[in-house]
Amino acid sequence: MPRQAQEEVERNLQLLDRQTAEAGRRLAETRGQGGPDFVQNAILGPLADKRKATIERITIAIGRSAAEPRGLDGLAACNLGLAAPGTQPSDAGAGAGQQGKDGPTAAEFVDITKVAPNVRAVRRTAGASTGAFTSRCGTNERGQHNSDNDIVAPGVSNGAHHVHDYVGNKKVDFNSTNESLSAQGTTCTNGDRSAYYWPVLRDTSRQGPDANALGGGAEGNRGAILVPSTVTITYQGSPTGKVVAMPRFLRIITGDAKAFTNGTKNANAHWSCTGFENKVQLTDKYPICPRGSKVVRSFAFQSCWDGSNTDSADHRSHVAFPDARGNCAEGFKAVPRLTMRLVYRTPAAPHFAVDGFQGQQHNAVTDHNDFINVMSDRLMRQAVSCINSGRRCG
Structure with missing residues (x-):
């Protein structure tokens, strides 16, 4: 383009x-x-x-x-395509919760014990910021769900066409504004009011309560929503220097919900299993984990900011990833790198899938995550101080 x-x-x-x-x-x-x-x-x-x-x-x-x-x-x-809410989907005869023609297929699941190690660590320089700041925000036990996306489609109900899990800010929907987000409570124990949200993972062997709802089964997202067993939210430093504070209300989308058809330019999906995360990360396949191991979705957000904008027309240009050595491009500043780790006890493969847009086949490569920074300036300063001084806090 x-x-x-x-x-x-x-x-x-x-x-x-x-x-x-x-x-x-x-x-x-x-x-x-x-x-x-x-x-x-x-x-x-x-x-x-x-x-x-x-x-x-x-x-x-x-x-x-x-x-x-x-x-x-x-x-x-x-x-x-699919029948309107209140009617049976065209492939309902395939069985409750089955993804049917929408995917994923059994071929999109791989035994992680048979995948060659592919994880490489980024080397740190002497001036690296090595600390970490953690927000403990729960696992969405409250069941805050909707199919809105306040970043991409503000003011549009069901703008995502798939269901999101939310932690942090207690009320995020298509009507949210900076002012309304600032006024809400939070599920985070440190007072972090930021909005953290991602597409739900579903057990496709069981029918969920939204089987005929927009965002759910009426748009191809069928199955019972799985609650993560743990959600870990951590802000990390830069391997080449110190970080500066994120601006309040910075919005970041990582990954591409339409990567199956768009291509992988903006894809940032990472799938693994507990015990294998430092060895194997999958992008376009779901993992089959050995007995006693759980499925892990992880996200590392863009950590270079243009220094002036909290959003951009494509919701991407104002932030960027560092290069292979960990450096931000000219004109960009290193900010705390948001990382998220979601752990699930899933049914046996191939009976789980991530929510997505119709036509994306629920492919693993479409996994993505959204973030709106609503930390107070004081809390952000605390996070930056911890990261730059090499401490671990939150």
């Missing part, structure tokens, strides 16, 4: 998501209304018209500085 067109294209891609979410809400609200052509005439037809206009704007934006892409009009029309 031409750099000059990126902001406008991203804005219109977000509009496509909002248009689809609104159509999904109308499907749910008008269930049972109208005649046999009601859905096509009142919902899918107008949706196609809106999407066509939006796609035309994307085409024009790209055409200003490069060759216009062809054939995008064919992406405008939508069909139900």
Whole structure:
């Protein structure tokens, strides 16, 4: 994509998501209304018209500085794919909770004991910041779930089209603002009000209570939600120097929920098993763990910040990963590196899968995580001090 067109294209891609979410809400609200052509005439037809206009704007934006892409009009029309909420999904006969044609398949699970070690440690220089700061925020025992995403689709209900787990801030949804997040309580024991959220992992051998709900089974995310046995949130330092404070309300997305179709440029999925994390990390496969070992999802967020912005049009450009030696690019500053480790007791493979967008096949490579920094300035200063002085605290 031409750099000059990126902001406008991203804005219109977000509009496509909002248009689809609104159509999904109308499907749910008008269930049972109208005649046999009601859905096509009142919902899918107008949706196609809106999407066509939006796609035309994307085409024009790209055409200003490069060759216009062809054939995008064919992406405008939508069909139900899965039955509307309150009806049976088209592949319901496959059995309760089965992923069916949506994936994952048995071939996407690998025995971790048969994978060659692939983890390499980053070397630290003499000036490295070696401390760590931990926020203990629970495992979402309260069951805070929704299919919103306040970073990518603010103001849009069901903007994620898949369900998120939340810890930290006690109320995060499509209506959240910096002010509302600041006013909420937190599940973290140190007063950290930050929002930490990720797509749920499901036991696909069992039917969940949201089997016919938007974000859940009505959009291909079927199964009972698994609660992590542990969630560890740690901020670490830079291997090449000191870190500076993150700005309050910094927003970071790590990984790509559409990496199965987008490619792996922004993918950042890490799957392993307890006892193997320092040896093997998988990206596009789920692990089959030996007896007594548990499945681990881990995330290491971008830790270089542009020094001025708390977000960007593509929700990525304002932050970056350090290079292979641990250095931030020119113009970027090293901030505390947020790492998260989620441990699960899962059913036997292939009966678990991560929530995702339709068409992404619940592939392991689509795993991702979202973060909004709502620490007080005082708590962030404490975190930076611990990290830069080599202490472990929180």
